[in-house]
Amino acid sequence: MTSKKKSVGVIPVGDVPESTLQIIADHITGRFKLTTQILPPLEQPEYAFDERRLQYNAGIIIEAMEAMQFGNHDKVIGVLNNDLFIPIFTHVFGEARQGGKCGLVSLFRLMKNSDGSTPPKSLVLERVAKVALHELGHLLDLLHCEHKKCLMHFSGGVDEVDNMSLELCEYCTIYLQDKLG
Amino acid sequence: MDGKMSVMIVDDEAIVRESLFHWFKKYGHFVETAASGFEALEKLGKYPFQLLFVDIKMPGMDGIELLEKVKTDYPDTLVIIITAYGSIESSVKAMRIGATDYLLKPFKPDQLSLVMERISVQKRLVSQYNYLKGHLEKITRFDNIIGQSSEMEKVFSLIPEVAQSDASILLVGETGTGKELVAKAIHAESRRSHLPFIAINCGAMPESLLESELFGHQKGVFTGATRARKGFLEVVSGGTLFLDEIGEISPKMQINLLRVLEEKKITSIGSREPVNVDFRLISATRRDLKKEVAEGTFREDFFYRINVIMIEIPPLRKRKEDIPLLVEHFLKKYCQETTKYVDHVTRDTMELLIHYDWPGNVRELENAIERAVVLSKSRTLNVEDLSFIRPAGKPISKTLSLREMEKEYIQQVLEGNNWNVTQSAKILGINRVTLHKMMKRYRLERPEG
Numbered sequence: 001m002t003s004k005k006k007s008v009g010v011i012p013v014g015d016v017p018e019s020t021l022q023i024i025a026d027h028i029t030g031r032f033k034l035t036t037q038i039l040p041p042l043e044q045p046e047y048a049f050d051e052r053r054l055q056y057n058a059g060i061i062i063e064a065m066e067a068m069q070f071g072n073h074d075k076v077i078g079v080l081n082n083d084l085f086i087p088i089f090t091h092v093f094g095e096a097r098q099g100g101k102c103g104l105v106s107l108f109r110l111m112k113n114s115d116g117s118t119p120p121k122s123l124v125l126e127r128v129a130k131v132a133l134h135e136l137g138h139l140l141d142l143l144h145c146e147h148k149k150c151l152m153h154f155s156g157g158v159d160e161v162d163n164m165s166l167e168l169c170e171y172c173t174i175y176l177q178d179k180l181g
Numbered sequence: 182m183d184g185k186m187s188v189m190i191v192d193d194e195a196i197v198r199e200s201l202f203h204w205f206k207k208y209g210h211f212v213e214t215a216a217s218g219f220e221a222l223e224k225l226g227k228y229p230f231q232l233l234f235v236d237i238k239m240p241g242m243d244g245i246e247l248l249e250k251v252k253t254d255y256p257d258t259l260v261i262i263i264t265a266y267g268s269i270e271s272s273v274k275a276m277r278i279g280a281t282d283y284l285l286k287p288f289k290p291d292q293l294s295l296v297m298e299r300i301s302v303q304k305r306l307v308s309q310y311n312y313l314k315g316h317l318e319k320i321t322r323f324d325n326i327i328g329q330s331s332e333m334e335k336v337f338s339l340i341p342e343v344a345q346s347d348a349s350i351l352l353v354g355e356t357g358t359g360k361e362l363v364a365k366a367i368h369a370e371s372r373r374s375h376l377p378f379i380a381i382n383c384g385a386m387p388e389s390l391l392e393s394e395l396f397g398h399q400k401g402v403f404t405g406a407t408r409a410r411k412g413f414l415e416v417v418s419g420g421t422l423f424l425d426e427i428g429e430i431s432p433k434m435q436i437n438l439l440r441v442l443e444e445k446k447i448t449s450i451g452s453r454e455p456v457n458v459d460f461r462l463i464s465a466t467r468r469d470l471k472k473e474v475a476e477g478t479f480r481e482d483f484f485y486r487i488n489v490i491m492i493e494i495p496p497l498r499k500r501k502e503d504i505p506l507l508v509e510h511f512l513k514k515y516c517q518e519t520t521k522y523v524d525h526v527t528r529d530t531m532e533l534l535i536h537y538d539w540p541g542n543v544r545e546l547e548n549a550i551e552r553a554v555v556l557s558k559s560r561t562l563n564v565e566d567l568s569f570i571r572p573a574g575k576p577i578s579k580t581l582s583l584r585e586m587e588k589e590y591i592q593q594v595l596e597g598n599n600w601n602v603t604q605s606a607k608i609l610g611i612n613r614v615t616l617h618k619m620m621k622r623y624r625l626e627r628p629e630g
Contacts, residue, residue, distance in 0.1 A: 086203075089200070
C-alpha cells in the first residue's frame with residue numbers, strides 16, 4: 001500500500017494539543033502508508049461560527065481551506081476543538097467531500113460518552129484517529145461501507161465510533177490500494 | 182444500506198441541497214438536486230428517480246403539492262419529507278398522501294441513516310413481492326394453457342365468461358387433459374382470485390379421510406384426532422374449491438356435499454355447531470356421469486347441482502394441431518429446469534409425436550418431453566430420444582394385405598425403438614431370432630447415417 005505520490009498534511013485549526021496531531025499523523029502513516037507532516041496552525045475559524053446554532057459550519061471551513069495553499073500536500077486534514085455541523089444535521093464528528101482535498105475532524109463531541117460521562121484520554125485519541133482516517137478515506141474517494149466494523153462504516157454516535165475498528169474491511173482495502181496505485 | 186439508489190434532493194436552500202448531495206455521494210448513490218418542485222418534476226420526467234427528499238416549504242409549488250403530483254404520476258417513487266417547521270399537521274398530511282417518512286431539520290446523522298435503512302428493507306420487500314406476484318401469475322395465468330385448435334378456442338372463450346358467475350362448473354375430460362389448469366384459470370379470472378384455490382383429488386383418498394379433509398373434525402372424535410382441525414370447505418373461505426375425480430365419491434358423500442351446496446353450512450365431525458361457508462365449486466371427472474345417473478350409480482340431484490355449467494376438455498388426439506405448440510412450450514420449460522440446451526426437433530420426431538395417440542394426453546406428452554430432454558445428448562431431439570413411445574398411432578392403410586401389414590408394423594416398432602432388435606422383439610412378443618428372420622424376409626434394414 002506504500003505510495004510516495006500522495007502526502008497528507010495534518011493542520012490544527014485553532015488551539016489543538018500537539019499529541020493529538022501526532023497521533024493522527026502516525027495513524028495515517030501506519031495505516032494508509034502515506035507520508036504525513038504536521039503543518040503550522042490556522043486561526044480559530046470565527047468566520048464559520050453560526051450564532052443561531054452556536055456551532056461551526058464545517059462546509060464553510062472546508063471551502064476556506066480548499067482556497068488555501070498547503071505546499072505539495074495532496075490532502076489536508078484539519079483538526080479543531082469546536083463543535084461542527086452541516087446544515088441538515090445537528091452535528092458531525094468530521095466532514096470531508098468525496099474525492100475532495102480538505103477534511104475536518106472535531107474533538108468536541110468525541111470527548112464525551114453517549115451517557116455524558118468522560119472517557120479516558122486513550123479512548124478519545126482512538127476516536128480522533130478513527131474519524132481522521134475515515135474522513136481521509138472520503139478524500140481518497142472511499143465510500144461508506146456496510147460492514148459495521150469497517151473504518152468506512154458511517155457512525156452517527158460515539159458508540160458507533162467505538163464499535164468500528166481502525167481497519168478497513170477487505171473490500172475497502174482493495175479499493176484504497178486501487179486508488180493509491 | 183444495500184444497493185445503490187437514484188436520489189433527488191428538492192429544496193430551495195442551496196446549502197441543504199449541497200449538504201445532502203455530499204452525504205448521499207458518500208454512499209455511492211446517484212444524486213441529483215432540484216431547487217423547486219417544477220424543476221423536480223421536469224427532472225423526474227427525464228429520469229425515473231427512486232427516492233425524493235422534499236422540503237415541505239418552498240416558494241411556488243410546496244412540498245405537499247409536489248408529493249401529490251409525484252404520487253399520481255410516479256407512484257413507485259418514494260418520497261421523504263423534510264421540514265424545518267415540524268408542524269404535526271403538515272407531516273400527518275404528507276404521510277396520508279403517501280410520503281414514506283419525514284425528517285425534522287436539523288436531524289441527527291443517524292436518523293437519516295435509519296430512514297435509509299428502512300427504505301432499503303422496504304425496497305427489498307417490494308422486490309420480493311413483485312417476484313412472488315409474477316411467479317403466482319405465471320402459475321395461474323390464463324395463457325398457461327397451450328392450444329390454438331378450434332376445440333381449445335372454445336374452452337378459452339368459455340373461461341372468462343363462466344369466471345364471472347358463481348355457478349358450479351363441471352369439467353369433463355380424460356386424464357391428463359389439463360382440467361386443473363382450466364379450474365385455476367377460471368379462479369384467476371374470477372372475483373375470488375385473491376382468495377384461496379384449494380384442489381382435492383377425491384379419488385386419491387378413502388371416504389372417511391375425504392370427509393375429515395372436507396368438513397374438519399373436533400379433537401378426540403376418532404383415533405389420531407389429537408387436535409381440532411378445520412375442513413377445506415371452511416379453510417377455502419371465499420375462494421374456489423376444486424374437487425377432482427368427483428365421480429369417485431360415495432353416495433353418502435354425495436348427499437353430504439349436496440346439503441352443503443344447498444345450505445352453505447357445514448358441521449365438522451364431532452360438532453353440533455354449523456358454520457357458514459362461502460366458496461365456488463369446480464368439479465372434474467373423466468367418467469360419463471350422465472350415463473351413471475341414467476344407470477342409477479350417481480345421484481341425479483347431486484349431478485345437476487355440480488353441473489350447472491359443463492366444459493368439455495378435448496383429448497390431445499382430437500387436437501393434434503396443438504402438439505407442435507405444446508412440444509415447443511415443454512421444450513422451453515424443461516430446458517430451463519434442467520439447464521440443458523435442446524431447441525430443435527427433427528421432422529421425423531415431430532411426426533412421431535403427432536401420430537402417437539397420447540392416451541395420457543398433455544400430461545403424457547409433457548412427461549415424454551421431459552424425459553427426452555434429460556436423456557438427449559445434443560441440441561436436437563430425435564426419434565431415438567423418444568424410443569420409449571410406442572408408435573401405435575401411425576396410420577395403416579386399409580388396403581394392405583396381412584403380410585404387408587405385418588411388415589409395416591414390424592418396421593414401425595423397429596423405427597420407434599431405434600432399430601434395437603431385443604427391445605422391438607419384446608414389444609412384438611416374439612424372440613430375437615424370429616425377428617431377425619422376419620427382418621430378413623421383409624428386407625428390413627436399419628437406414629445408414
